[in-house]
Amino acid sequence: MKTIFSAILMVVFAVAIQAQNRFENAKKQSSENKELILLNFSGSDWCIPCIKLHKNIIETDEFKKLETENVIVYINADFPRNKKNQLSPELKKENASLADKYNQKGLFPYTLLLNSEGKILKSWEGLPSENALAFSKEIREIKDNQKP
Template sequence: MRTYIALAVMVLLCAFTSSWETDFTQAKNKAQQENKYILLNFSGSDWCGPCIRMKKELFDTPAFQAFADGHLVLVNADFPRQKKNRLPKNLQQQNDQLAETYNKAGSFPYTVLLDENGKVIKGWDGFPKESPEAFINEINQGINGKR
């Protein structure tokens, strides 16, 4: 019985976690349909220490997940270096184009808040020094300034 309860809790937790899109065009369409903003994160998932920390200590927190579910379409533009983690060519090309448009300096991690049409509202260079709640507050300030 305990096994079933534990399994049910895990399924529910997974159901309420925001998933990260990899296709930017689909993410823009979703943002337009759901009247949400886009949070685009440039990451080096297998080599960038601050990127890995950011995922764990910020994006994977319950507070951020709950906020993102109601307000954001999350997009991950990943730039892995290890051969085993290489992206399909079309996804790598898309991420290169996104970097050319939104991350010309090539910073990692680099996070950008966009409106539903892809217009930049606010950007964060590096790992945010604040708590998840403070980061959420900064996103809200960007959203409220846009309205």
């Protein structure tokens, strides 16, 4: 019984630490792999433009290549409203902290392209007008123009 309790406690603690350090981990990974960070603020269950952004851009193969080819580290700071979609308290806290720093106006969707230090390189307010291919190409161009 003691072993089971310890194992459960360790899993809960590991998840909490991972959630609290998601952005710091992204900055570290970004620095190590010379990637950019794409931070997206969304309301996944109430914001129609957010839902369209995820369906038409973020969930596409073209966008996913950005992650697999070490162009970006993607973070979604989600703010769902429906009770069934609520996030863990740790993730809510981290998303609120990211919003305090990067989305003080409370825009949704709001997408930022950051360097490994967290400096804003580009921002998109609302649903980007580009399709997934053009959106991904723009991110690649910004990355290619970064000084090593």
